[in-house]
């Protein structure tokens with residue numbers, strides 16, 4: 001079962017592509033954490049975050065979206081990602097046998113995957129501008145998020161992360 005097998009319910013109002021991208025981005029947090037764990041690269045990288053926020057703000061303007069609102073959505077994605085990374089660190093600290101066997105490369109492998117999702121996320125924000133401004137957005141977003149959570153079989157940590165991706169979606173962006 002997955003997104004391809006089960007169509008998103010119509011009541012999600014077209015917000016499922018957005019929550020799909022949130023889930024995909026969140027699942028990459030596992031690779032980010034694996035890339036950093038046991039190295040001197042910290043979970044928090046404020047310079048990289050600022051670069052992402054500056055980039056999406058500029059591209060939002062190009063798309064006719066509100067840059068502040070788009071930055072808020074991406075801030076939430078970043079916080080959610082760090083929440084999952086911290087959860088994984090705690091788990092791996094307590095369960096050494098479950099530490100990742102491989103260390104992916106953050107700069108050549110993991111961040112490029114995140115950057116691809118950034119572009120798709122901006123497009124999805126553009127496509128959902130109307131429904132996100134509507135009064136039914138919150139209810140529709142909840143349905144879309146539950147659908148994505150089931151489709152990706154998210155565990156409790158990633159469910160918590162997915163909830164953290166949502167607060168800025170509905171509104172003026």
Ligand SMILES: C=C(O[C@@H]1C=C(C(=O)O)C=C[C@H]1O)C(=O)O
Nearest residue numbers: 032043044045048049077078081
């Ligand atoms: C994902 C990373 O970890 C953190 C989260 C970020 C994000 O979600 O884009 C960016 C920088 C870091 O603060 C990373 O270092 O690339």
